[in-house]
Amino acid sequence: MGLDDKMKEAVGKAKEGIGDATDNESLRRSGQADRIEANVSELGDKANDRVGDATGAVADKVEDLKDSVTDDRRH
Template identity: 45%
Template sequence: MGFESKANDLGGKIKEGVGEATDNENLANEGRADQVKSDIKEGVEKAEEVVRDAADKVKGIFDK
């Protein structure tokens, strides 16, 4: 997980915890949403890396 994703995930966990501790459901939900966005972003970054690696391998095959 990249630094930005970790920071967003941590921020989301903090928001969720504060929201639950203060009975602020909106803040808790916002924190959960931040965590989900962080997970999605991390998944997209990993998918981009896999596609990039596969493209490099294919290019290497045709460059021979």
């Protein structure tokens, strides 16, 4: 979780707690929304990392295949 997401999560928790303590439903919901947004952002970051890893793995396999074909033609 990035620093911005951690901050949004912390602010969301604080808003929820204050909203509960003061019986302020609007503030509580705002805190929940902040926490959900932070978690969704984290999931998006993780998905991007995994796609990048998979793309790198595919590129490596293509390079290996190209090398094996090129090596076969040289012999």
